[in-house]
Amino acid sequence: MVETMTRQSRNGSDNRDAARDLFAERGLRVTQPRVALAELLFGNGPRHVSAESLHEELVRSGAPGSLSSVYRTLNDLSCAGLLRRMPICGSTAWFDTQVEPHHHFYAEDEDRVIDVPGNGVHVGNLPPPPDGYEFVGIDVLLRVRRRGPPPDA
Numbered sequence: 001m002v003e004t005m006t007r008q009s010r011n012g013s014d015n016r017d018a019a020r021d022l023f024a025e026r027g028l029r030v031t032q033p034r035v036a037l038a039e040l041l042f043g044n045g046p047r048h049v050s051a052e053s054l055h056e057e058l059v060r061s062g063a064p065g066s067l068s069s070v071y072r073t074l075n076d077l078s079c080a081g082l083l084r085r086m087p088i089c090g091s092t093a094w095f096d097t098q099v100e101p102h103h104h105f106y107a108e109d110e111d112r113v114i115d116v117p118g119n120g121v122h123v124g125n126l127p128p129p130p131d132g133y134e135f136v137g138i139d140v141l142l143r144v145r146r147r148g149p150p151p152d153a
């Protein structure tokens with residue numbers, strides 16, 4: 001595990017440390033489930049998770065922790081800017097460990113989120129925001145599904 005962690009990107013390592021600091025700052029005990037969550041979230045490069053999928057990983061890893069504590073931790077981390085809560089995709093609340101602006105594909109059949117590589121989306125001709133509002137960001141969600149086999153396969 002230690003060897004795996006030392007091979008992580010600097011960003012992931014910084015975020016994991018920041019998550020531990022955040023637990024302490026907020027008066028949250030640095031519990032084994034919270035540390036396990038931070039390692040699952042930030043230990044393997046950029047990723048998209050739902051509370052449910054992360055809870056399943058937590059249970060599989062042998063660490064204790066309820067689904068509600070996973071939800072709380074994800075919300076705390078997104079309030080602190082360490083995670084980005086994504087616009088609704090399907091009925092699942094998704095969290096992104098990559099907080100820099102970027103766009104996504106959403107595979108509807110698989111309920112799966114995939115980053116659009118590079119700057120692959122150019123948005124233009126935006127309407128003005130509603131009266132009294134200003135833009136704070138643009139999130140493009142490109143909905144996709146797997147193609148079936150070719151007709152002659």
Ligand SMILES: [Zn+2]
Binds near residue numbers: 098
């Ligand atoms: Zn993303």
